[in-house]
C-alpha cells in the first residue's frame with residue numbers, strides 16, 4: 001500500500017506542533033479518500049509528547065530520521081535523506097508544512113523522485129482514477145488554483161500555515177503508535193552552500209504575540225510608526241507593519257505581517273492605516289479580533305474587521321496611547 005508521508009520538524013514550540021498537526025489532519029483526510037496508509041516522518045529532535053500527538057492525529061506509524069546533518073537542517077543532507085527514505089518504500093504523496101526549510105528542500109526532493117511539486121498548497125483532495133487535486137494560493141494569495149497531479153509518481157506538496165484546521169481523533173480508537181528509527185547514509189553528502197553568518201533571531205516572535213498593533217502606509221511618515229510601537233508596548237503586545245513600510249526601510253523585516261512576512265494569529269490585531277490587501281490579510285486573518293482604523297470607509301480591511309474606526313490613524317493612535325497609559329493597561 002503506498003504511503004501518504006507527512007514530513008515535519010518539531011521541537012517544543014507550540015506553533016510547530018500545530019503546523020505538524022494541521023499537516024497530519026490533511027494527510028488523514030486524504031487517506032480516508034484513497035485508502036493509503038499515513039506515515040509521519042519526523043526529522044531531528046522531537047518532544048516527549050510525540051506519541052501523544054501521533055495518537056490524537058490517528059497516526060499508527062511514526063518514522064524518525066536522526067542524523068547530525070539532518071538535525072542541523074543541512075539542505076543537501078536533508079534532500080538525500082528524504083530521497084533515500086522515499087525510494088525504500090512506495091509513496092503516493094509527501095506533505096510538508098511550508099516554511100524556510102521546505103521551500104529549499106521540497107522542489108529538490110520532487111526532482112530527485114521524478115515527481116511533481118506544488119507549493120503554497122491549502123488543500124488536497126483525491127481524484128477519480130488516482131492522483132490528487134491540490135489547491136494552492138496563487139498571485140500573492142489573491143487566487144486559488146487547482147493542480148491535478150497524475151498518479152504513478154510521488155506528489156510533493158507544501159502546505160501554507162493556517163490553511164487547514166487541526167482536527168483530532170478519539171485517541172482511544174488508535175493503537176499505540178509504532179516509532180521506527182530510519183537509518184540513512186549521508187557519508188557522501190557535501191553541502192554546496194556554506195552559511196557564513198546567520199541572522200540572530202532572538203527575543204519574542206511576532207507569530208507568538210497575543211496582541212499585535214500594525215501600521216501601514218496610512219501613517220504618512222516614518223516618525224508616526226513610533227505610535228504603533230508605543231501602543232503595542234502599552235498593551236503588552238508587539239508591533240507589526242505592512243510591507244511598504246518594510247520596503248521603505250522604516251521598519252525591520254522581522255515585523256512584516258503577511259504572505260511574504262510573518263503569519264500571526266493573535267487574540268487582537270489592530271491595523272492602523274492598512275488597506276487590507278490579500279497579501280497582508282494572509283498574515284493576520286487568523287486573529288480572533290481585528291480592529292481597523294482607516295480614513296476610507298470603503299477600505300477592504302473593514303470587511304475583515306470586527307470593529308472599525310473611520311478616521312485618521314495618527315490621531316486615533318495618539319488617543320489610544322494616551323488612554324492606555326492613563327488606564328495603565330499592561
Ligand SMILES: Cc1cc2nc3c(=O)[nH]c(=O)nc-3n(C[C@H](O)[C@H](O)[C@H](O)COP(=O)(O)OP(=O)(O)OC[C@H]3O[C@@H](n4cnc5c(N)ncnc54)[C@H](O)[C@@H]3O)c2cc1C
Nearest residue numbers: 216217218242243258259260261273274275280294295313
Ligand atoms: C507577491 C506579493 C507579496 C506581498 N506580500 C505582502 C506582505 O507580506 N505583507 C503586506 O503587508 N503586503 C504584501 N504585499 C503588498 C500588498 O499587496 C499591499 O500593497 C500592501 O499590503 C499595502 O500596504 P498598506 O495597506 O500599508 O498600504 P496601502 O494599500 O497604500 O493602504 C494604505 C491605507 O491607509 C489608508 N489611509 C491613508 N491615510 C490614512 C490616515 N491618515 N489614517 C488612516 N488611514 C489612512 C488608506 O485609505 C489605505 O486604505 C505583497 C504583494 C505582492 C505582489
